[in-house]
Amino acid sequence: MEKAVLITIGDEILSGNTVDTNSNFIASELKAIGIKVIQILTISDEIETIKETLKSAFETGDLVITTGGLGPTRDDKTKKALAEFFDDEIELDEATFEHLRRYMEKRGRIEILERNREQAFVPKKSTVFQNHYGTAPCMMMEQQGKLSFSLPGVPYEVKPLVRDQIVPYLKERFSLNHIVSRIVSVVGIPESILADTIEGWELALPAHITLSYLPVGTRVKMRLTATGAVEELLNRQLEQEIQKLFPIIGDHIIATSEDKIEKILAELLDEKGMTISTAESCTGGELAKMLTSNSGSSKYYMGGMISYATEKKTEILKVSQKTIDEYTVVSAEVAQEMAAGCRELFRTDIALSTTGVAGPGKGEDGKAVGTVFYTIRIREREETSRLFLPHLDRLDFMHFVSQKILQDLVSLLISA
Amino acid sequence: MEKAVLITIGDEILSGNTVDTNSNFIASELKAIGIKVIQILTISDEIETIKETLKSAFETGDLVITTGGLGPTRDDKTKKALAEFFDDEIELDEATFEHLRRYMEKRGRIEILERNREQAFVPKKSTVFQNHYGTAPCMMMEQQGKLSFSLPGVPYEVKPLVRDQIVPYLKERFSLNHIVSRIVSVVGIPESILADTIEGWELALPAHITLSYLPVGTRVKMRLTATGAVEELLNRQLEQEIQKLFPIIGDHIIATSEDKIEKILAELLDEKGMTISTAESCTGGELAKMLTSNSGSSKYYMGGMISYATEKKTEILKVSQKTIDEYTVVSAEVAQEMAAGCRELFRTDIALSTTGVAGPGKGEDGKAVGTVFYTIRIREREETSRLFLPHLDRLDFMHFVSQKILQDLVSLLISA
Numbered sequence: 118m119e120k121a122v123l124i125t126i127g128d129e130i131l132s133g134n135t136v137d138t139n140s141n142f143i144a145s146e147l148k149a150i151g152i153k154v155i156q157i158l159t160i161s162d163e164i165e166t167i168k169e170t171l172k173s174a175f176e177t178g179d180l181v182i183t184t185g186g187l188g189p190t191r192d193d194k195t196k197k198a199l200a201e202f203f204d205d206e207i208e209l210d211e212a213t214f215e216h217l218r219r220y221m222e223k224r225g226r227i228e229i230l231e232r233n234r235e236q237a238f239v240p241k242k243s244t245v246f247q248n249h250y251g252t253a254p255c256m257m258m259e260q261q262g263k264l265s266f267s268l269p270g271v272p273y274e275v276k277p278l279v280r281d282q283i284v285p286y287l288k289e290r291f292s293l294n295h296i297v298s299r300i301v302s303v304v305g306i307p308e309s310i311l312a313d314t315i316e317g318w319e320l321a322l323p324a325h326i327t328l329s330y331l332p333v334g335t336r337v338k339m340r341l342t343a344t345g346a347v348e349e350l351l352n353r354q355l356e357q358e359i360q361k362l363f364p365i366i367g368d369h370i371i372a373t374s375e376d377k378i379e380k381i382l383a384e385l386l387d388e389k390g391m392t393i394s395t396a397e398s399c400t401g402g403e404l405a406k407m408l409t410s411n412s413g414s415s416k417y418y419m420g421g422m423i424s425y426a427t428e429k430k431t432e433i434l435k436v437s438q439k440t441i442d443e444y445t446v447v448s449a450e451v452a453q454e455m456a457a458g459c460r461e462l463f464r465t466d467i468a469l470s471t472t473g474v475a476g477p478g479k480g481e482d483g484k485a486v487g488t489v490f491y492t493i494r495i496r497e498r499e500e501t502s503r504l505f506l507p508h509l510d511r512l513d514f515m516h517f518v519s520q521k522i523l524q525d526l527v528s529l530l531i532s533a
Numbered sequence: 534m535e536k537a538v539l540i541t542i543g544d545e546i547l548s549g550n551t552v553d554t555n556s557n558f559i560a561s562e563l564k565a566i567g568i569k570v571i572q573i574l575t576i577s578d579e580i581e582t583i584k585e586t587l588k589s590a591f592e593t594g595d596l597v598i599t600t601g602g603l604g605p606t607r608d609d610k611t612k613k614a615l616a617e618f619f620d621d622e623i624e625l626d627e628a629t630f631e632h633l634r635r636y637m638e639k640r641g642r643i644e645i646l647e648r649n650r651e652q653a654f655v656p657k658k659s660t661v662f663q664n665h666y667g668t669a670p671c672m673m674m675e676q677q678g679k680l681s682f683s684l685p686g687v688p689y690e691v692k693p694l695v696r697d698q699i700v701p702y703l704k705e706r707f708s709l710n711h712i713v714s715r716i717v718s719v720v721g722i723p724e725s726i727l728a729d730t731i732e733g734w735e736l737a738l739p740a741h742i743t744l745s746y747l748p749v750g751t752r753v754k755m756r757l758t759a760t761g762a763v764e765e766l767l768n769r770q771l772e773q774e775i776q777k778l779f780p781i782i783g784d785h786i787i788a789t790s791e792d793k794i795e796k797i798l799a800e801l802l803d804e805k806g807m808t809i810s811t812a813e814s815c816t817g818g819e820l821a822k823m824l825t826s827n828s829g830s831s832k833y834y835m836g837g838m839i840s841y842a843t844e845k846k847t848e849i850l851k852v853s854q855k856t857i858d859e860y861t862v863v864s865a866e867v868a869q870e871m872a873a874g875c876r877e878l879f880r881t882d883i884a885l886s887t888t889g890v891a892g893p894g895k896g897e898d899g900k901a902v903g904t905v906f907y908t909i910r911i912r913e914r915e916e917t918s919r920l921f922l923p924h925l926d927r928l929d930f931m932h933f934v935s936q937k938i939l940q941d942l943v944s945l946l947i948s949a
Contacts, residue, residue: 125573128745129745129747129756130556130557130560130573131560131569131570131571131572131573132560132561132564132570132714132756132758133556133557133558133559133560133561133562133563133564133570134561134714134747134756134792135557135747136552136553136554136557137552137553137556137557137573138552140546140553140575141546141549141551141552141553142549143549144546144547144548144549145548145549145550146549147549148548148549153547154547154548154549155547155576155577156547156574156575156576156577157541157546157547157553157574157575158572158573158574158575159556159572159573159574160571160572161571161572162745188724188746188748226723230725230726230729232725232728232729233725249924250924252725271748272929273924273925273929273933276924276926276929277924298548298550307642308604309646309648309649309668310646312648313646313648329544329545329578330604331545331550331551332604332687340545340548340550342548376550395839401821401822401824401825401826401830402818402819402820402821402822402824402825402837402839403818403822404818405817405818405821405822405839406817406818406819406821406822406931408817408818409817409818409839409841409891409931410817410927410928410931412891412892412893412927414817414841415841415842418841419841419842419845420838420839420840420841420842420845420849421818421838421839421841422836422837422838422839423811423818423821423825423836423837423838423839424836425825425830425831425834425835425836425837426831426835426836426879429835429836429879433836433849433878462849463842463845475825475828476828477828508665508666508689508692508693509689510692511826511828512826513688513689513692515822515825515826517689
């Protein structure tokens with residue numbers, strides 16, 4: 118199997134200012150065509166460092182993909198390092214310059230700066246893949262059957278370059294093995310007990326199928342990966358192994374194909390022909406965002422309300438002022454009335470609500486940071502829960518709570 | 534200055550299934566105390582690979598932090614690699630076992646499985662930092678004045694371990710240099726023209742101050758980083774350099790202290806005493822989430838509406854059916870009426886609205902995927918814009934649009 122090394126070049130990642138999402142995208146695209154990423158490196162934007170890293174990457178991998186360090190500014194040094202490493206010279210590539218000229222013209226920039234012109238200079242031996250969403254081209258170099266691709270660092274430019282140009286090129290060029298994965302989502306059983314329970318099953322897995330665990334909130338994802346020449350056969354084998362799990366832990370399995378909770382839920386809602394709406398306070402839109410991140414969500418998601426100010430809970434969601442006075446805004450009672458009001462407002466089968474204190478500052482009513490009440494209302498049935506998560510920072514809190522609600526809803530829908 | 538290498542151990546990252554957010558968090562925490570991360574590596578969960586990587590990491594860094602590979606399941610191998618690398622043996626640590634027993638007891642797990650007990654086994658020479666949010670302890674090893682810390686991989690466990698235990702320990706132990714950063718946010722000028730315009734200023738920067746560029750959507754962030762012994766002096770020097778930028782590109786600068794657009798906006802709204810609300814269609818809650826991700830947002834953010842179904846736009850936001858029939862749902866006219874209705878509903882100074890097609894499927898009214906109209910309404914004043922972003926995937930689209938709206942709003946508030 119072809120092995121790949123990904124190199125991210127940029128001090129923005131090393132300084133903790135930016136999260137590297139490119140490597141995740143590239144690794145997942147490569148995996149889908151049977152190329153295994155064996156290492157991901159983030160290094161500093163210095164010529165010597167880049168050259169040394171390229172050297173060690175080519176020792177272990179057949180394919181090296183670098184991102185970053187190709188912008189028009191002084192702090193970008195990838196291209197020089199590339200030319201030096203491959204003992205090559207940099208020269209103006211006419212086709213790339215023409216592409217760049219037209220790209221900028223379309224954006225109303227008639228005059229090309231020297232600095233932009235420099236971006237059309239590439240190593241002589243390189244094959245250029247034109248960038249349709251930015252000014253830095255992608256350059257491919259080849260040495261003894263091994264390949265390197267150098268891409269800019271902007272994710273919006275990386276994605277189309279990889280998806281539309283590099284992946285098709287690699288598929289054409291190599292006869293690749295297939296890698297197929299399935300994720301089994303399990304709830305209500307801690308990782309250690311799960312591992313003990315299925316130990317016999319795990320040890321009996323064929324050698325070309327591997328298992329890994331990933332705890333996500335209160336769910337454990339079991340990933341089964343099979344590698345081989347015939348995709349259809351791999352799919353069949355994975356399905357067989359998953360079926361064997363049901364007699365052992367069937368009660369805990371909530372999904373065996375989709376991975377993300379919002380997709381698992383989408384399938385269930387579609388199957389049952391149910392619609393859903395949200396009324397959020399402390400999750401501030403994250404719950405809605407998770408639901409709508411699934412394409413096709415407009416079929417079942419009717420809308421949501423973010424009632425950040427307390428009076429919006431009474432005015433729009435019809436939570437009674439008496440309930441608020443009696444139990445405070447952050448209470449099971451208010452969560453229940455929010456869900457009921459939300460279901461009325463959007464006329465859906467299901468309504469979800471959250472009210473809590475995301476912190477770091479305390480809520481008005483003195484409830485401790487990290488407290489949240491949420492209600493899942495399915496028609497006339499209702500379930501309200503409380504979580505206390507003082508150790509999570511604001512964004513993690515919003516995400517954890519939203520994940521948990523969707524997971525609980527999935528469990529309820531499955532058991533219903 | 535102390536140099537650090539971060540090692541992420543786990544096939545979940547290499548396979549593209551999970552984004553590595555731990556490294557970002559750790560790098561940013563270390564930077565704040567003057568420790569420079571020089572390399573971030575993600576490697577496979579194999580004993581030999583882990584040992585080799587530890588070796589090369591100790592050659593270049595003074596401090597090595599690993600995350601992952603410490604769970605109770607069969608696929609985790611970090612601890613074995615650690616013991617072999619440091620020529621040590623693994624034995625049961627009583628204090629750790631006691632901590633673990635109490636941790637599990639608190640969670641209602643009276644009986645401790647053999648598998649969990651294994652987690653209290655650590656290398657003899659290690660110093661243990663107890664994990665209060667999970668079952669895998671953090672182990673510190675020391676060799677010739679160099680340190681390694683091995684942490685579990687779950688972000689919710691990594692954050693408190695680093696923030697509350699490792700960082701205080703490192704601060705105590707080393708007399709560290711300070712690293713101070715400031716971010717200058719610039720809009721309305723492409724990166725290449727910006728770089729040309731400020732070239733003289735950049736070349737005149739003192740040697741201990743470095744500059745890097747990071748384009749984010751249509752904004753360019755310039756990050757200035759100063760390193761030295763006296764924090765206060767560094768702050769003053771950065772301020773001086775930033776002040777020199779104003780005569781050159783002052784018109785384009787939207788912020789010089791806060792980095793995130795939602796924080797820049799928070800300062801402006803606070804200064805002007807204005808409130809804000811949102812009415813979203815195609816951004817599906819992302820805009821609300823960005824606003825509420827800022828702690829203290831309840832001061833100015835009154836709430837929002839996600840009107841995913843068309844009829845909710847008419848019912849709740851009072852968009853007229855006539856406008857929808859005449860111009861379709863995805864139109865400047867509907868965006869305008871949504872903003873006006875939202876401002877009424879939430880009684881805020883400012884209202885933001887979005888309507889568009891996030892894709893990948895086409896919208897009902899046949900508008901092309903990637904089309905979005907958005908309105909910024911500030912009291913009686915209003916600005917509606919259109920974007921066409923067919924190359925962005927669904928989540929990127931939602932995020933890009935939300936970023937752009939907040940950025941436009943900042944520009945409007947500054948120029949007002």
